[in-house]
Amino acid sequence: MPExxxxxxxxxxxxxxxxxxxxxxxxxxxxxxxxxxxxxxFERAAAxxxxxxxxxxxxxxxxxxxxxxxxxxxxxxxxxxVLREPDGSANPGDPRVSPNSSPxxxxxxxxxxxxxxxxxxxERHLRARFLLDDGGELRFSDPxxxxxxxxxxxxxxxxxxxxxxxxxxxxxxxxxxxxxAMTAGRTGPLKSFLLNQKGVAGVGNIYADEALFRxxxxxxxxxxxxxxxxxxxxxxxxxxxLERGLDLGGASIDDYRDARGESGAMQNxxxxxxxxxxxxxxxxxxxxxxxxxxxxxxxxxxxxxxxxKRPRRRAR
DNA sequence: CGCGCAACCTGTCTGC
DNA sequence: TGCAGACAGGTTGCGC
Numbered sequence: 001m002p003e004x005x006x007x008x009x010x011x012x013x014x015x016x017x018x019x020x021x022x023x024x025x026x027x028x029x030x031x032x033x034x035x036x037x038x039x040x041x042f043e044r045a046a047a048x049x050x051x052x053x054x055x056x057x058x059x060x061x062x063x064x065x066x067x068x069x070x071x072x073x074x075x076x077x078x079x080x081x082v083l084r085e086p087d088g089s090a091n092p093g094d095p096r097v098s099p100n101s102s103p104x105x106x107x108x109x110x111x112x113x114x115x116x117x118x119x120x121x122x123e124r125h126l127r128a129r130f131l132l133d134d135g136g137e138l139r140f141s142d143p144x145x146x147x148x149x150x151x152x153x154x155x156x157x158x159x160x161x162x163x164x165x166x167x168x169x170x171x172x173x174x175x176x177x178x179x180x181a182m183t184a185g186r187t188g189p190l191k192s193f194l195l196n197q198k199g200v201a202g203v204g205n206i207y208a209d210e211a212l213f214r215x216x217x218x219x220x221x222x223x224x225x226x227x228x229x230x231x232x233x234x235x236x237x238x239x240x241x242l243e244r245g246l247d248l249g250g251a252s253i254d255d256y257r258d259a260r261g262e263s264g265a266m267q268n269x270x271x272x273x274x275x276x277x278x279x280x281x282x283x284x285x286x287x288x289x290x291x292x293x294x295x296x297x298x299x300x301x302x303x304x305x306x307x308x309k310r311p312r313r314r315a316r
Numbered sequence: 317c318g319c320g321c322a323a324c325c326t327g328t329c330t331g332c
Numbered sequence: 333t334g335c336a337g338a339c340a341g342g343t344t345g346c347g348c
Contacts, residue, residue: 001341032325059342077341078326125326144325146342164343188319197343205341254328254340294321295341323344330338 002075004169004202005245006256006264007059010081013259014138015054017083018063022050022133030127032145045151046071046130058165058201062157069153072160078255079127079140079147086135143255165201169238174200179231186223190234191292193223200238206251206266209273209298210241218306219290219297225307244269272298 002010026047028039049065056062061081063071073081128149130138140147152160166182167174182199183190193199194208203211212219215237217230226234250256250264253274257263267274271281276289276298285302 003342074342076325076343142325143327144340146325148343186318192319195342293319296339319348320346322346324342326340328339330336332334332336 001077001204001206001253002079002250002256003059003204003207003245004056004242005207005248005266006250006258007056007061007075007202008246009250009264010259011054011056011061014061014081014083017085017136018051018054018132018138020050021136023047023065023130024133025131026128027131028128030142030145033127033140033142033147033149035148037150042149042151045069057161057168058197059204060161060165065151069151070157071149071151072157073140073149074147075142076144076146076148078144079142080255080257080261081259082139082141082257082261083259084137084139086132165197166199167201169200169202169242174235174239176228176232176235179235180226180228183223183226183231188223189220189292190217190223190226191219191295191297194238195293195295202242203238205295205297206253206270206273207238207241207245210244210271211237213237213272213299213304214240216303216305218304219292219299221307230307272300274298 023046026043028034028042031039033039034042046063046065049067049069051063052066053064054062055064055070059074061073061075063073065071073079075081125141125143126139127142127145127147128140132138140149167178183193186193190212191208194203194211195205209219211234215230215233217226217234217237245251245264245266248264248266248269249258249262251266251270252263253267272287274296275287278287279285280287280300280302283300283302285300287298287300290297290299
């Protein structure tokens, strides 16, 4: 699923092609996408504007516009943002489409619900499209319709992110001290802490498992049970797993594709995630799967021992 | 406020 | 072969 490394991979790919481009037309095909705002309001706010920059905060992607507003997009679990080049080619996974087929060629007026399944990949789940002034097109697709987009001004954006996102884990602010402060006194499991975006922004189910393994920490250990060495280990584990994911262009378990429609390679190098029953890469013990906070969680019982309650200083 | 959990969605996999 | 049910997980909202 798209977590920080996947969203950042997309951001890096979009930036050179989107900055300086004008959004000639914006079309919301699924009203769910722009909820709670209407499709028309979203289109009106974005259309005609030039893209000055492409940013990211946690798992959110932002197209910063020339009027000070930003188009904010969250892919949630199955969303994808694919850029079609001006020459119409792009999409490497679609040899059926002839190079000069009109973009308006799809006639939906007659098509029943079970229309030609061969035309599906990308078309059926297309939720919004941004036509660029160089002939290119940015397409947001999402089979499960969880992904969302909205347009907001700077103050609105600060308030929005401020109330739901914590520290950027690849920034200098993500220190050992910050980790200690965030987890102090917490009784919930470390896995849940990592998934909560108000602490560390951008970590999801995959990188949480990988980070805890790198840190040698049990996913069920309470946040407040960590001591100094653990704070450092977890901070480093988060950073290392995210950077590894970035180096490999993200993880493609099933739906994730980058802005060129291609898969990442991180899924081939998972240390524990989705590796139930296999041997631990460090000690060889069998990796197990448990459920924490309703999420599948994978870890090595040999390397990731549960922390005892924080040792109380003995009286006298 | 912290914590746990259901709900939001739909495609895919599993078991009978 | 077909179909019901489980499962996937980022975020929100509700109850305790």
